[in-house]
Amino acid sequence: MPVPLVDVVLPCLNEEQALPWVLSRLPAGYRAIVVDNGSTDNSAEVAVAAGAMVVHEPRRGFGSAAHAGLLAATAPIVAFCDADASMNPADLAPLVELVSSGSADLALGRRRPTVAKAWPAHARIANRALARMMRRATGIPLHDLGPMRAANREALLSLDLQDRRSGYPLEMVLKASAAKWTVVEIDTPYSPRIGRSKVTGTIRGTVIAIKDMSSLLRESGR
Numbered sequence: 001m002p003v004p005l006v007d008v009v010l011p012c013l014n015e016e017q018a019l020p021w022v023l024s025r026l027p028a029g030y031r032a033i034v035v036d037n038g039s040t041d042n043s044a045e046v047a048v049a050a051g052a053m054v055v056h057e058p059r060r061g062f063g064s065a066a067h068a069g070l071l072a073a074t075a076p077i078v079a080f081c082d083a084d085a086s087m088n089p090a091d092l093a094p095l096v097e098l099v100s101s102g103s104a105d106l107a108l109g110r111r112r113p114t115v116a117k118a119w120p121a122h123a124r125i126a127n128r129a130l131a132r133m134m135r136r137a138t139g140i141p142l143h144d145l146g147p148m149r150a151a152n153r154e155a156l157l158s159l160d161l162q163d164r165r166s167g168y169p170l171e172m173v174l175k176a177s178a179a180k181w182t183v184v185e186i187d188t189p190y191s192p193r194i195g196r197s198k199v200t201g202t203i204r205g206t207v208i209a210i211k212d213m214s215s216l217l218r219e220s221g222r
């Protein structure tokens with residue numbers, strides 16, 4: 001396969017039900033890199049059957065998977081998307097366009113729920129509070145710490161991201177801001193996922209996410 005224009009990193013923990021929907025919706029010229037984070041279902045097999053590249057990352061954690069995908073990528077632009085069908089990879093195209101045209105160094109998708117139940121209230125409230133702190137820390141008018149995003153691969157690598165859990169997306173924004181990147185946020189539809197949530201749909205996941213993100217914000221304030 002020739003080097004794709006865009007590599008799409010899809011962190012995956014037991015998403016066999018959602019993957020066919022997700023992987024059939026990548027724009028032409030985009031390559032899917034499914035990072036299997038120790039799934040106990042058939043996620044890896046389903047991903048391979050759908051034509052995706054599969055990377056196995058045994059160390060658990062969203063950031064661990066996302067970063068393994070970034071390291072495996074070879075395309076000039078790398079995008080990130082969840083593998084749970086809550087967002088449509090086709091909606092990555094406008095984010096990628098912002099990066100490829102040079103309008104943004106980091107393009108972020110702001111999740112806009114299509115129906116109320118797409119986003120549980122506790123997750124939405126926590127996200128809003130964290131986004132407010134992120135705005136204060138960076139001075140950039142951002143409203144979400146969502147996973148959908150795009151940037152140039154080499155630039156992303158140069159950020160030297162360290163978080164391997166839920167703080168990864170936030171660390172990316174904080175370091176991009178510190179490096180004076182142009183960070184742009186646009187709306188992306190957010191729908192109910194297929195299958196069961198691993199992070200904000202559970203109390204434990206939400207608490208870990210808030211903990212990881214608050215400690216990053218505290219550090220950045222120092």
Ligand SMILES: Nc1nc2c(ncn2[C@@H]2O[C@H](COP(=O)(O)OP(=O)(O)O)[C@@H](O)[C@H]2O)c(=O)[nH]1
Nearest residue numbers: 011012013037061062065083197198199200201
């Ligand atoms: N690799 C990896 N992926 C994860 C982990 N937890 C969640 N994911 C994936 O990250 C994405 C977001 O997780 P999800 O459970 O939908 O969280 P929510 O959107 O906050 O409910 C999905 O694609 C999951 O499969 C993890 O520990 N490791």
Ligand SMILES: [Mg+2]
Nearest residue numbers: 082084086193
């Ligand atoms: Mg989700």
